[in-house]
Amino acid sequence: MQSFVLGEMIEYDAALRVRKPIFKLPSFVSEIVCYEPGQVTATHLHPKQDEIWLVLEGRGEIEVGEQRLGVQRSSLIYIPAKVRHGLRAAADSRLVLLFIKSPGIVDEAMQGSAGGPVAWSGPPSTPTGSQFLLEVSDLHAEARDVLQVELRAPGGGELPAFEPGAHLAIELPNGLLRHYSICSDWRERERYVVAVGRAANGRGGSAFIHQGLRRGSLLCASLPKNGFALAPEGRQYLFLAGGIGITPILAMIRWCQAHARPWQLVYAARSAQRAAFLETLRTLQGGSIHLHADDEAGRVFDPRPWLQGAPAGEHVYCCGPAPMMAAVKDAAGHRDPGSLHFEYFAAPADDAARGHRPQHAFEVELRRSGRTLTVPADRSILDVLQAHGVAVVSSCREGTCRTCETAVLEGAIDHRDYCLTPSEQAAGNTMMVCVSRARGARLVLDR
Numbered sequence: 001m002q003s004f005v006l007g008e009m010i011e012y013d014a015a016l017r018v019r020k021p022i023f024k025l026p027s028f029v030s031e032i033v034c035y036e037p038g039q040v041t042a043t044h045l046h047p048k049q050d051e052i053w054l055v056l057e058g059r060g061e062i063e064v065g066e067q068r069l070g071v072q073r074s075s076l077i078y079i080p081a082k083v084r085h086g087l088r089a090a091a092d093s094r095l096v097l098l099f100i101k102s103p104g105i106v107d108e109a110m111q112g113s114a115g116g117p118v119a120w121s122g123p124p125s126t127p128t129g130s131q132f133l134l135e136v137s138d139l140h141a142e143a144r145d146v147l148q149v150e151l152r153a154p155g156g157g158e159l160p161a162f163e164p165g166a167h168l169a170i171e172l173p174n175g176l177l178r179h180y181s182i183c184s185d186w187r188e189r190e191r192y193v194v195a196v197g198r199a200a201n202g203r204g205g206s207a208f209i210h211q212g213l214r215r216g217s218l219l220c221a222s223l224p225k226n227g228f229a230l231a232p233e234g235r236q237y238l239f240l241a242g243g244i245g246i247t248p249i250l251a252m253i254r255w256c257q258a259h260a261r262p263w264q265l266v267y268a269a270r271s272a273q274r275a276a277f278l279e280t281l282r283t284l285q286g287g288s289i290h291l292h293a294d295d296e297a298g299r300v301f302d303p304r305p306w307l308q309g310a311p312a313g314e315h316v317y318c319c320g321p322a323p324m325m326a327a328v329k330d331a332a333g334h335r336d337p338g339s340l341h342f343e344y345f346a347a348p349a350d351d352a353a354r355g356h357r358p359q360h361a362f363e364v365e366l367r368r369s370g371r372t373l374t375v376p377a378d379r380s381i382l383d384v385l386q387a388h389g390v391a392v393v394s395s396c397r398e399g400t401c402r403t404c405e406t407a408v409l410e411g412a413i414d415h416r417d418y419c420l421t422p423s424e425q426a427a428g429n430t431m432m433v434c435v436s437r438a439r440g441a442r443l444v445l446d447r
């Protein structure tokens with residue numbers, strides 16, 4: 001038997017509604033969702049699943065089909081399959097919702113009856129804290145399966161500054177949090193441009209962007225962050241981009257051109273038709289471009305010839321699929337680790353092997369809240385924190401996006417992420433709680 005005290009699971013987050021799984025069984029799933037005033041679940045539908053919503057606390061408004069209805073504590077709502085529905089917490093009230101439905105919460109929540117995501121017509125979440133609203137001002141195909149999205153402040157005006165390599169965390173109307181590198185020029189302050197590749201086996205973010213986004217859609221974003229910063233002291237730069245990994249690198253090459261730093265780009269794609277921004281790249285000066293198309297070469301990209309030697313002052317930046325990143329790391333093993341920079345957009349396919357590394361149970365002390373929790377050998381810190389009602393915003397849950405980054409006050413960390421630099425890992429004062437663990441018996445977290 002499993003039992004939960006729902007009142008102890010309630011936790012709010014100004015940045016994002018808080019969702020906590022309760023039961024995840026073959027027959028049904030159940031979650032508790034906590035909204036700050038004005039936060040929403042955007043309009044969506046489930047092709048096959050009926051759903052029941054029970055309001056535990058607070059007030060709000062729901063939309064089911066053509067109907068709108070005010071809801072309050074103890075409202076019980078039945079939502080049949082194939083009927084569009086959404087919810088907004090009242091502007092002056094928090095709201096806590098329990099829902100029960102058959103499995104497939106995230107991915108199927110976006111599906112339309114034809115199997116594609118539903119175009120989003122509802123309002124965005126209300127920006128909170130450091131969040132702000134962006135309006136989709138332009139959308140067009142940049143290459144095969146790559147959509148370019150231009151974002152501006154609603155009504156115009158200057159946007160928060162960013163550096164080359166930075167990304168935006170965007171809360172999609174379907175509730176997913178996704179990160180997209182900004183590929184436009186950092187000196188353009190009135191717009192951001194991102195590009196999104198269609199992921200064949202994605203978890204719903206790229207499918208929504210490709211099929212559900214429209215000009216005029218409003219999105220909630222967090223301030224740009226940079227975990228892939230360009231080292232300005234480099235004498236020259238070697239950029240290795242795979243597929244959609246070109247996006248942060250395009251912004252970096254713009255910087256190189258503006259600062260008259262020599263650059264070289266090696267761009268690997270499955271075909272030239274899938275290589276985004278080729279025409280734009282060819283207009284940038286001060287460097288050279290080598291395109292590797294798998295279909296023309298008859299093989300995947302081999303980075304070894306490009307990484308022989310170690311020219312003084314050369315910095316290498318690599319962003320692409322995990323096998324390419326692994327090949328580049330192997331080929332660059334003789335170089336100064338401080339000159340090598342990687343940004344993953346997905347964990348390696350064999351990442352499951354990481355779960356087979358020996359792991360043990362340990363304790364985490366939450367210093368600010370004065371609680372101590374046990375993390376079993378088969379669960380992540382993130383799972384345990386969320387199960388005990390500690391609000392931790394997460395996105396990738398595989399150690400690539402930095403969303404769940406948590407400061408560590410004491411204890412040795414077993415880093416298993418793909419986003420901290422070697423020196424950040426060695427410093428031992430921060431960790432990704434979705435994948436990393438304790439080396440010893442205890443960690444003290446700043447939570």
Ligand code: FES
Binds near residue numbers: 397401405417434
């Ligand atoms: S949720 Fe992405 S790194 Fe943890």
